[in-house]
Amino acid sequence: MFRFISQRTLMTSSLLLVIAGLVGLLPSCSHRSEGPVWTNPTVVVGISSPVNAFNPIFAPDATTAEINELLYPMLVSSTFDTVSGTLVYAPALARSWEKGRGGRDIVFHLRSDARWADGKPVRASDVQFTFELYADPEVGSRWQDVMENLERERDGSLVVKRAVVVRNDSTVVFRFKRVYASQLFDAGVPILPAHIFSRIPKSDLETHPVNQQPMAAGPFAVAPQSTSQEIILVPNRSSSLPYPARLERLVFRTVPEYRTRVLQLRSGEIDMMSALELDDIRAIQRDNPQIQIITLPPRRLHFVGWNTIEPISWTGEGLKTLRPHPLFGSAKVRRALTMAINRTDIARSLLGPFALPAVGPVAPIFSWAQNETLRPVPYDPRATAALLEAEGWKDRDGDGILDKDGKPFAFVLRVQSGVTLWADIATVIQQQLRAVKIEAIIQQAERPVFWSDLINKKYDAWVAGFEVPLEVRLDDMWHSDLETHPLNIASYRNPEVDKLLQRVRSVTSQPLAARDLRAIQSILAADQPFTFLFWERGRIAVNRRVANVHANVMAMTSDAWDWQVIPGR
């Protein structure tokens, strides 16, 4: 017999279901009406991926790094001055500093009142210990490249104790091997508590519980109830760097789906999010006066990359085997392709006022280094046809695709899957190239495959983008030595550029560096290893109930300790 579910049970369950549905409509059970969520000065930031650990040794993404900077002390705090286009430093853990040895030494004097959350003072030995840990190849920290500029021994090895010298509890000396613009930036990494981390075996550093409950000295501490999906920061009452945070709670909530994030912003469930799309900004500006949109200076470059070498000729074992790419090995062909792409239209339609035309790899935020004389390559499909014909590309067989030596002008244009902006750009470019009888076949690849293949120079052409560092660093992408510069994804080689890059590295005078940087930009504009599409301005949406938000080009939350919630909003 069928006894486990009776008619009465079913009817009762159905009734409960209806009631549950109605409950949703009742304002009395609104999540905003009462409870601990909305009555306290809590600010909720919506983020797209979870934060799993607060260990600056490994912090794999920008959000984790941002949060770490609110927890751990740093010798100096840095801000980016958009007028001068340079980083400006202010005292933090170091109350002052002076330079020695012609600028190669920097002596930091630490504050005497800085304390870890357990009451122990932050000492110079913590700084030295931190750099030892970061430099240890066995640890494999993300700060290894910072160590490259510390003074080395005669045999080229790095002995951190001799490069980061403790004079006394409150004085530490950094010895660099050369003078360069971002010495203070490199010294300003998060400092770890030696009395905690020295007790952890190196093999356990990645999994130790301290990664979830860090010992803070910055303005915030991590609340014990935090999870990877929801980071709850509370004021660190013992902080003097610069003072305990004003907010009762700063919450980072993971909302992976962009649409849901926008809905939550508009309904007031989260107070802040970044990277809004153009349509949503317009809708918010129209319907949500309680939300302000903060526009950041442009720092993200989007481009089409052309591999200048034949992918199969790259073995990673030397330059002898390299052969020019049959399509993109010629600068004239690359220039012709750029002329066939209407960059202004693409930028306007996809990002509107949040895109600026790009002419080269130096971001507009570095006004001192920009080559103002350069103008974008004009959009001129007719000139494209003429240039390509001069290079031997002509539709000889009448199939609607240019050909040369019996081979059609067709290639695969790669994009990373899941990045809508790049997929949209690729689609438009495909149509525009079709108009000049060039066939681009779009293929998507997952993130780990895309970047790994790009670094290994396996692609012919691709649409991508990246955020530039806060100093002008062109070596990584444009130096001819492909083995030591794996980020030169276009495999671009030009001895003249190499010479200029070398000079930029060796000079300390900004005007001299600017002169060479401008020359490099001119060469790259002529050679077009990339079709530089546009620079993207960052967009942050903030609920107006949160005051003192001065989001800047460095990070959304860099001044979060100063945020306040306006009463009554």
Add this chain to the structure above:
Amino acid sequence: MISSRTYAAQRRPILLALLLRLAAAVPVLVGMVIAVFFIAHILPGDPFAHYVSPTLPAAVAEQARRAFGLDQPLGEQFLTWVRHVLVWDFGVSYTTHQSVLSMISQALPVSLILGSSAFIVQVLLALTMALVSVHRPGGRLDRFLSAGGMVLYATPSYFVGILLLAVFSFWLGSLPSGHWQSVDASALPPLALFWDRAVHLVLPVAAIAIPRAAAFARYLRSSLLRTLERPFILAARSQGLPERSIIWNHALPNALMSAISLGGLELGTLLTGTLVTETLFAFPGMGRLTVTAVLSRDYPLLVGCTIVSGCLVIVANSIADVLHAALDPRVRTE
């Protein structure tokens, strides 16, 4: 009334059947894990590409790989992994640097609660729709439910989710748009925490259950109609039994037999995570965890998720089989 001896005699074969089912599933699970381990490792893409900068010296990247044993031959990696699994150590995630077991133990309860709640609602909704439909087959209500069910079935759960979010969360502002619980809810007393989580479950459960219930209801309706045409129902009617009793006591149990197997499959997929809903409503469940593991080539996490998901599917189907056997003596005899 069933005597205790008869009950025990009936119970034993069911338990035995369950154990045999589970035992038979072990080789399948082992095969699946081996396949996933090797397929994951031969997939293109570098698991360290996103956090070991290519500008770093090669020695650093090598060190990271060595730390996770990726410098060893694949066979050796597998044997090491098996040795660790035997002592209940599933390894450390490449991306989060947390123990795989702890990550799964955080995600699993979320998926279990979301999946089982959605399943219960789905079954209740489907049962109600099917019973209302067969009350007067071809009638106005039946036609309406059939057409409505078809529309709901054809609607992607992503769209249903967005619609629910827009109506209940954005326009009416009456339900939270996502997350497992409110900010700082762990500080709430138990009853308030329970209510808080229940309220957070309403929309995701509805987003999963509504389209699935529509499909399940269609299946149940046809099954019920077929059963109602069988001779024993005619015999019951000829004895003058009331229609309600015929449906509830005779037709429904028989119609449910075939639906139970389908329900087992549904339950299995629901418990292992519903990626779209979990992503849309920011639920940190197994679906999201598994996809994150795949996309970041986080081998230990991926294999860990596969084992857990495989076990859940096996358990769900075994429950369905046992339930089937409990309700149908013929199956039990077989």
